[in-house]
Amino acid sequence: xxxxxxxxxxxxxxxxxxxxxxxxxxxxxxxxxxxxxxxxxxxxxxxxxxxxxxxxxxxxxxxxxxxxxxxxxxxxxxxxxxxxxxxxxxxxxxxxxxxxxxxxxxxxxxxxxxxxxxxxxxxxxxxxxxxxxxxxxxxxxxxxxxxxxxxxxxxxxxxxxxxxxxxxxxxxxxxxxxxxxxxxxxxxxxxxxxxxxxxxxxxxxxxxxxxxxxxxxxxxxxxxxxxxxxxxxxxxxxxxxxxxxxxxxxxxxxxxxxxxxxxxxxxxxxxxxxxxxxxxxxxxxxxxxxxxxxxxxxxxxxxxxxxxxxxxxxxxxxxxxxxxxxxxxxxxxxxxxxxxxxxxxxxxxxxxxxxxxxxxxxxxxxxxxxxxxxxxxxxxxxxxxxxxxxxxxxxxxxxxxxxxxxxxxxxxxxxxxxxxxxxxxxxxxxxx
Numbered sequence: 001x002x003x004x005x006x007x008x009x010x011x012x013x014x015x016x017x018x019x020x021x022x023x024x025x026x027x028x029x030x031x032x033x034x035x036x037x038x039x040x041x042x043x044x045x046x047x048x049x050x051x052x053x054x055x056x057x058x059x060x061x062x063x064x065x066x067x068x069x070x071x072x073x074x075x076x077x078x079x080x081x082x083x084x085x086x087x088x089x090x091x092x093x094x095x096x097x098x099x100x101x102x103x104x105x106x107x108x109x110x111x112x113x114x115x116x117x118x119x120x121x122x123x124x125x126x127x128x129x130x131x132x133x134x135x136x137x138x139x140x141x142x143x144x145x146x147x148x149x150x151x152x153x154x155x156x157x158x159x160x161x162x163x164x165x166x167x168x169x170x171x172x173x174x175x176x177x178x179x180x181x182x183x184x185x186x187x188x189x190x191x192x193x194x195x196x197x198x199x200x201x202x203x204x205x206x207x208x209x210x211x212x213x214x215x216x217x218x219x220x221x222x223x224x225x226x227x228x229x230x231x232x233x234x235x236x237x238x239x240x241x242x243x244x245x246x247x248x249x250x251x252x253x254x255x256x257x258x259x260x261x262x263x264x265x266x267x268x269x270x271x272x273x274x275x276x277x278x279x280x281x282x283x284x285x286x287x288x289x290x291x292x293x294x295x296x297x298x299x300x301x302x303x304x305x306x307x308x309x310x311x312x313x314x315x316x317x318x319x320x321x322x323x324x325x326x327x328x329x330x331x332x333x334x335x336x337x338x339x340x341x342x343x344x345x346x347x348x349x350x351x352x353x354x355x356x357x358x359x360x361x362x363x364x365x366x367x368x369x370x371x372x373x374x375x376x377x378x379x380x381x382x383x384x385x386x387x388x389x390x391x392x393x394x395x396x397x398x399x400x401x402x403x404x405x406x407x408x409x410x411x412x413x414x415x416x417x418x419x420x421x422x423x424x425x426x427x428x429x430x431x432x
Contacts, residue, residue, distance in 0.1 A: 006032050009064040012057055015097045025050035030208040032058055035184060040202040043186040045210040046334060051156065051186045052093045055079075059152045060097055063104055063127055070125035073145055075107075077128040077152035078177070080170070082160040084110040084132060084281060085288065089310050090156065091130040104128065109145075111135045112281025119144040133161070133169035140176065147176040153183045155201070159327060162193050174201060188334065189327040189363075219337040221344045224357065226373025229350040233261070236320060237268055239346060240298060244270070247291065248316040249309070250300045251332045253323070261320065262300040272298040303328055312338050319347040322356040326363040351376040 002023055003016055016022075024032065027045040035041050035058035045051055059077050068076065081087040091108040098104035107121050109131040115138060122129075122145055129136075129145070139145040153174075161167065183202050187194065198205055227235050240248055250265075252258045255276040262274035273287040273296050284304075290296040292311050303323060314336045323329055329347075336343025347368065349357050354376050361367055 001029055006057075007036065008032075008057060009061050011064060011099065011102070012060060012097055015099055019096060021053075025054075026210045027051055027208065028054045028057070030210070031055070031184075034206040034208065035059075035182070036061060038182055040182060040205040041184040041186075042198050042202060042205045042207045043184065044188070044190055044208070045186070046188050046330070049210060052090050053097070055154050055156070055184045055186060056090070056094045056097060059128070059154075060094065060104060062151075067103075070103075070105075070127070071146060071149050072125050073122050073143075074147065074149055075126045075129040075145075076150065077154070078136075078147060078150050079128065079130045079154040079156060080133055080136070080161070080166075080173070081130065081156045082132070082166060083157075083304060084112055085284070085304065085309060086157060087130050087132055088285075094128055094130070098127070106130065109135050109139060110281070111138075112284070115139070115142075133166045133173065136173060137169055140173070147173070148178065150177050151181055153177055153181055153201075155183075155185045155197075157187060157331075158185050158197060159187045159189045159194060160331070162197065167193075167197070170201075189330060219342050220333055221342070222333065222347075222368045223344070223371035224347045224349055224368045225371050226376055227348050227350065229352070232320060232348050232350065233264060235348060236318060237265070239316075239318065240265070240270060243316060244297060246297070246315040247294070247311065247313050248298050248318060249314055249332075249335050250298060250318045250320050251323070252300070252302065252321040255302055257321070258300045258302055265298060265300065270298045271296045272300060274300040276302040276304055303332070309335050310338060311335070312341055314338070315341075315343055317343065317345045319345070322347060322349065322353045322360065324356065326356070326359040329360045330363065346371070349376070 003013055003021075006024065008016075027043055027049050031041050031043045031054040035055065041055070043051060043054055045054075063076060079087075079090055081090055087108060087110050091106050095106045098106060104127040105125075106128045107118070107126040107130070109118050109122075109129055111132060111134055115135070118135070118139065119142065122139070136145065140147075155161065155170070161170065183205075185194075185198055185202060185205070225235060236250070250258075250261065252261060255278045258274050258276050259278070262272050265272045273290065275284045275287050279287070287296065287299065288309070288311075291299045292313075294313070317333050317336045319329065319332060323332065333343075333345035336345060347357070357368075
């Protein structure tokens with residue numbers, strides 16, 4: 001199938017050709033026909049498979065075929081995204097499809113930018129508003145936006161909205177929209193709460209699914225290195241050194257830790273920058289632009305970059321620290337192997353991350369191949385339940401990560417042999 005067969009407006013077909021997009025992806029092939037018929041859609045597909053056009057093209061098609069006047073301070077379509085980076089990506093993609101001379105104005109509404117300019121751009125209305133929930137609520141409070149005649153609502157990466165607590169914002173925004181609307185929900189993972197979200201906001205949705213929820217892209221070569229926390233930095237440098245001319249993303253948990261890691265990598269001669277929640281939007285945008293253009297080769301980030309980064313040349317994703325939420329691993333590694341390319345995802349796993357790794361592999365329904373080392377043994381005191389234990393902690397002693405609590409006597413055949421390992425004492429994470 002090609003886009004001509006979907007019956008899209010000629011202007012959209014021309015825009016797709018200008019962008020060099022010739023063939024719809026599987027999620028687009030499945031979702032677009034239902035969306036063009038006006039059905040509510042729940043789309044489940046791994047990141048990097050073209051979800052933005054899957055919901056964007058049908059909306060723009062309807063607006064071109066059924067033009068309506070602009071609504072002062074209003075919009076015909078509202079797209080909610082959990083992060084600024086994802087919102088920006090969606091806005092850029094839809095603006096390119098609409099065309100510079102089109103009446104289909106796309107307005108980006110996110111935090112980190114001046115609200116006055118956003119209010120001004122909304123005064124004469126917009127065809128599409130792409131927003132993060134917090135900034136949209138700010139505009140609603142200032143009576144700067146009117147959602148009463150919105151025809152389309154899209155919730156993109158809805159699972160992260162649940163993780164970040166945006167469900168409360170959604171409950172406030174949804175009653176301001178008309179009941180008669182088309183609603184689409186897209187996500188790469190399917191937590192239990194997603195069904196409840198769909199039942200609350202979608203009307204008899206058509207469910208389209210390309211891959212099982214939580215499954216990583218087939219073209220991503222995943223691997224894990226079992227490494228002491230204090231040795232992680234040196235191993236990361238060695239791994240990055242092997243491909244200095246290729247783009248690499250390095251993920252960790254904390255803003256302070258990733259900022260420090262960025263400085264340490266810079267001292268080793270890498271062209272690197274960090275993006276996280278303490279960076280202004282301008283700093284984040286400049287770092288992403290430099291990374292996209294290849295002026296930076298390494299980008300160090302918290303999960304603020306786990307979604308919304310569409311940079312096809314990223315070949316390597318490093319999980320310097322595993323995420324607490326296993327679904328975020330899927331989103332992190334989905335920053336590589338985009339648009340049909342190949343990529344590699346490498347996890348550096350310290351002893352205290354065995355619980356997180358086990359949860360990730362449970363989500364993936366697969367074991368991640370071992371590149372070096374052997375699964376860590378977990379001391380009895382670490383395995384004993386305790387009050388307030390977090391994810392992956394307080395597990396019963398005995399078997400960990402599907403292995404015995406004691407590390408095996410030999411590593412896999414393709415890795416160097418290791419003696420029995422014990423949890424290192426006094427080791428510090430150089431990026432913490």
